[in-house]
Amino acid sequence: MTPRSLLLVHPVTWTIWLGTTLLTVSLTRNPLYLLLLLFGLTLVAETERPTGRATPLDPIFFAVIAVSFGALFNAATIRYGDTVLVALPASWWLIGGPITLEAVVFGMINGLVLSALVAGFGAFGTAMPISALISLVPRAFYPLAVVMSVAVTYVPLTIRLAGQVREAQQLRGHQVRVWRDGLPLLLPLLIGGLERALQLAEAMAARGFAADPPSNQVRMMLVGGLAALFAGLLLQFAWGQVVAASLTMLIGTGLILWALRESGQQAPRTRYRLYRRGIRDMIVLLGAGLTLIAVLAPWPGRASLAYTPYPMLQLPIFEPLLALALMGLLMPVAVRLGDRYLP
Known part of the structure; x- marks a missing residue:
């Protein structure tokens, strides 16, 4: 069985999967399909998450916040729709006027779109280590790879360092009661995060990622x-x-x-870990291709991707064949489970 720390799928295959996911989410406004994609992408992220590492951002928790905020914001700013829930005084600035059910639903749909996009990026970031991401950068953009690696790793390293600093301060008897008690944690947190980011940049420069100026x-x-x-x-x-x-x-x-x-x-490259393509990549690419064909091909079921609650709220159309095709994005889960349980 392959260790969880290693990639089962080639980085290029993961990149194609991410592009297919973003295109699929961008082409639909049907809340039923968006919910299906959200839970599917969350399952991919959970399956790819290494054992013992907490999920940095729970897509479902983010979806609850995004959907709620989207519904409130759209209901407060859009006055279109036939189903009036409540009529606020017109003299109220910005939020005055009728609050319609259609505006609330449209805001919730926008929140679902944003949540599905975040879930797709979350699954991709969970599956792809930083070394695999850097390997995709062309040699002409090696200085960009240094900047990207520092930007990507600064926040996770700072979050990890925050826990260490908090535990060290607790051992010294420091307790956080009000916001002023958090100031002693701020300075070592910022310095430690910057120091580790600079160490990473120096290590990458020592490995040849600081390319010479172009001729x-x-x-x-x-x-x-x-x-x-x-x-x-x-x-x-x-x-x-x-x-x-x-x-x-x-x-x-x-x-x-x-x-x-x-x-x-002018920037020679030495690879210490080679990612090879195999049958697992074919499975993931076939699933992504099936989804891509379903959302782009001109067939009758594709019309159910479009949905709008205006002017009168109606139930969205659900096409089972299209929903089954969207499940092609779950092929990384099948690959991971097959590697875990099959000999």
Whole structure:
């Protein structure tokens, strides 16, 4: 059995899965499908969570807050809908007027969309270690990888350090009763978080992630590519020369890609852990492909993705085949459970 700390699925496969998830959530406003996606993505995050590590942000708890806030905010600012729940005095600034059930439901749907997006990112972040994320960065963007790693790890390291500082202060007899008692925790927390982030940046720089400045040739190609793109836009929108504009932008894109390739060659890469593609990647990609086809293909069931409670609230349409296709995003759960229980 593969240890929980190792990836069963290739980082590129996880990236494709995340893109499919975000596209699927963005294309639907049906609350039934959104609830299905929310619980499914939460299950993926819980399955990928290493044993003994707490979930940094519970998607269900976040959904309760987002749905409640979305309903209150939309009901207080939107005055459209036929089902009036209560009529506030019109003299009240901003919130005065009728509160409609349709506005409340529309706000709840927006909260569900946001919660499903957060759940998708949460599952991706739980499954992907920082080393796997950095491995996806092209060699031309190694300085960006250093900045990204520091930004991604600063908050988790600070949260972990907060618990350590609080335990150390409690051993010294310090108790937090009012907000002023938390000030002695703030300074070591900030210093410790920054120190660990700088240590990570130095370690990555020692491993070659601090790439040398690009050569003059690379800079000239980048400037020429950007100039060609700008000239192509002018030819298309200012003078209407579609063929010449397309050719110029194609040349500019080629110059930029060539410059990035040459810049990447100046930053050698040594990989200590190779992620290989296998049958597990095929299973996850097939599930994501099934979901992608279901939400993009022109078939009758796809119409149930769209939903609006205006002007009169109605029950959303539920298509069982489409709901089954959305479950293709749960293939990482099947892969993880298969690795855990099958020989």
